[in-house]
Amino acid sequence: MARQERLSSETPLELWAVLAEGVLRQHVGGPAVMRAQLEHLAAMAELPNITVQVLPFSRGAHSGMFGPYLVLSFPQVTSLDLVLTETPTGNIWMEREPEVAYYRALFDDARTDALPPTESLRLIRRIAKEYRS
Known part of the structure; x- marks a missing residue:
C-alpha cells in the first residue's frame, strides 16, 4: 500500500509497465477479485505519471x-x-x-x-467486463 501511495502522492513516481496478456487473465481469487483488480489497474493507468501497455497473446x-x-x-x-x-x-x-x-x-x-497505452487500457477494461456477473 505504501508503494501505491508513491504513485499518487504530491510528487508521484513515474511508472511504465508492460504486462503480458496472460497476467491479466490468470485467475487469482474469484470473479469479483479479478474484476476489482483489473478496474483498479485501469484507473491507475489513467494517471498522467503511469503508462501501462499490454503484450497481447x-x-x-x-x-x-x-x-x-x-x-x-x-x-x-x-x-x-x-x-x-x-x-x-x-x-x-x-x-x-x-x-x-x-x-x-x-x-x-x-x-x-506491446499495444499502445490507449488500446491496452481498452483491453484491460474489456477483460474486467468478462468478470461481471
Missing part, C-alpha cells in the same frame, strides 16, 4: 517471456540505474552497466511490441 513470443523484472531509473545524474529480478528464493539486484543496458533493451523491445 497475438504478438507471440516476446522479450519478457523469461520472467518479470524492474528497471529502476533515478533523476540524479550521479545515480546508477538498477535492475531487480525476483525469483522464488529471493531478489537479484544488478547495477553493472552492461547488465542494466541489456534489460533496458529488453524493455524497449517489449514497449515496441
